[in-house]
Amino acid sequence: MKFKNKNVLITGGLGFIGSNLAIKLVELGANVTIIDSVIPEYGGNLKNIESIKDRVKINFSDVRDEFSIKYLIKDQDFLFNLAGQTSHIDSMTNPFQDLEINAKSQLSILEACRKNNQNIKIVFASTRQLYGKPQYLPVDENHPIIPVDVNGINKMSGENYHLLYNNIYGIKTCVLRLTNTYGPRLRIKDARQTFLGIWVRNIIEEKPFLIFGDGLQVRDYNYVDDVVDAFILSALSDKTNGHIYNLGEPNPINLKETASILIEENKKGTYNMIPFPEERKSIDIGDFYANFNKINQDLGWYPKTPFREGIKETLTYYKKNIASYI
Numbered sequence: 001m002k003f004k005n006k007n008v009l010i011t012g013g014l015g016f017i018g019s020n021l022a023i024k025l026v027e028l029g030a031n032v033t034i035i036d037s038v039i040p041e042y043g044g045n046l047k048n049i050e051s052i053k054d055r056v057k058i059n060f061s062d063v064r065d066e067f068s069i070k071y072l073i074k075d076q077d078f079l080f081n082l083a084g085q086t087s088h089i090d091s092m093t094n095p096f097q098d099l100e101i102n103a104k105s106q107l108s109i110l111e112a113c114r115k116n117n118q119n120i121k122i123v124f125a126s127t128r129q130l131y132g133k134p135q136y137l138p139v140d141e142n143h144p145i146i147p148v149d150v151n152g153i154n155k156m157s158g159e160n161y162h163l164l165y166n167n168i169y170g171i172k173t174c175v176l177r178l179t180n181t182y183g184p185r186l187r188i189k190d191a192r193q194t195f196l197g198i199w200v201r202n203i204i205e206e207k208p209f210l211i212f213g214d215g216l217q218v219r220d221y222n223y224v225d226d227v228v229d230a231f232i233l234s235a236l237s238d239k240t241n242g243h244i245y246n247l248g249e250p251n252p253i254n255l256k257e258t259a260s261i262l263i264e265e266n267k268k269g270t271y272n273m274i275p276f277p278e279e280r281k282s283i284d285i286g287d288f289y290a291n292f293n294k295i296n297q298d299l300g301w302y303p304k305t306p307f308r309e310g311i312k313e314t315l316t317y318y319k320k321n322i323a324s325y326i
Contacts, residue, residue: 002236004029009076011035011063011109012044012083013056016186017125017178019048020224021080021231026052028232033057035072035083043187047324063105066112073112073120078235081109081162082125084155091151102154103161110165110173121241122173123234124162126155128246128290130177138252138291141177141244148285159244166242174240176230178247179290183224183310184317188325196221196258201326203262203269204318212276212284215256220249220289223310226303233299240298248290249303258307265312 008025012018013034025032034056038044049056061068063083073079084102085091091098106124113120130153131139132146147153162173180194188201202209230247234240253261263269276284295301318325 002028003078003232005031006077007031007033007075008078008080009033009035009072010080010082013080014038014044014046014048014058015082016043016048016183017181017224017227017231018080018082019045019185020183021082021228022049022056023052024228024232026055030078033059033072033076035059035061035063035068037061037063037083045185045187045324047321048185063109064100066108069109070112070116073109073117076117076120079109079113079120079122080125080231080235081106081122084125084158085151091149091154095150098150098154102151103157106158106161110161110171113171114165114169118169118171120171121235122162122171123231123240124158124173124175125231126159126175126177126244127152128177128179128288129285130156130159131285131288133285134288137287138248138289139246140291141246141294163242163244172238172241174234174242175244176234176247176295177244177290178222178227179249179288180219180221181224181227182221183314185224186314188318199259199262199271200314200318201322203266204315204322206268208270208272209259211255211259211271211273213273215259215273216254217284218252218254218287218289219258220252221258221307221310222247222249222303223305223307223313226305229304230295230299230301233301234295237299243294243298245295245298246290246292247295247301247303248292249307251307252289253307261308262311262315265308266315
């Protein structure tokens with residue numbers, strides 16, 4: 001296996017995607033080190049790596065800590081750079097913290113690589129949010145970048161830093177723009193990662209969940225195992241160096257359809273339709289689904305998990321483990 005005995009660093013590795021990625025990499029024989037600040041709002045949870053806790057190293061530090069990053073980056077073969085502030089609302093209420101985590105700390109990480117480990121391969125987790133309101137659908141990588149919130153602007157800066165260090169210093173980097181990722185280990189305490197999290201919590205707790213607006217907004221969803229596969233394929237290929245890739249799903253559905261599938265798979269549940277809260281309405285992007293042909297053509301990546309199947313797995317996980325996530 002190409003990861004066997006390789007040294008892998010995952011920033012944000014106790015979070016949703018990072019922990020699922022860590023589990024897969026341990027299965028592939030990698031020596032995994034996790035960095036996580038375990039800031040309460042950001043989704044880090046030791047429960048997420050319970051199955052591999054004796055087979056990974058955990059460093060409880062913040063990506064804003066330059067000294068820690070400088071030490072941890074040495075001798076690593078791969079860096080999966082997933083640490084970030086993901087809440088769009090939080091980025092508007094606390095923009096300077098978002099700037100620190102999603103832009104400045106990314107530059108610090110790259111500087112640490114430039115000075116201490118120029119042979120590392122980095123995969124950076126970005127977001128479809130930086131496209132803003134789509135001018136056409138599906139959105140491809142050539143779509144204009146017009147962020148509607150501070151988070152999108154800072155993630156765009158993080159992307160550009162990674163591409164710059166690839167092009168100028170030869171540090172191998174690539175960027176994945178993620179859409180709505182869901183699955184086991186998702187933060188469900190609130191809607192900071194995705195609205196699906198709080199929907200799952202409420203339906204399990206037998207409370208109505210909320211749909212903003214008319215419920216006709218179209219979204220594409222990726223099950224976390226498929227996203228993990230995209231990270232692994234991107235890390236192993238030199239073809240990805242200096243490139244940006246959308247992830248996506250070929251069968252986007254609207255929010256009311258999403259709700260119906262969730263209720264059907266749970267066998268019960270209700271939702272309430274309410275007008276958009278003003279703070280959300282101003283940054284809502286309307287319909288969105290991505291064109292992921294580029295990553296399909298370069299790496300053969302294609303999402304394998306239908307939404308109904310993924311939701312069923314997600315509900316099963318949280319019905320067993322709900323106490324660790326609320």
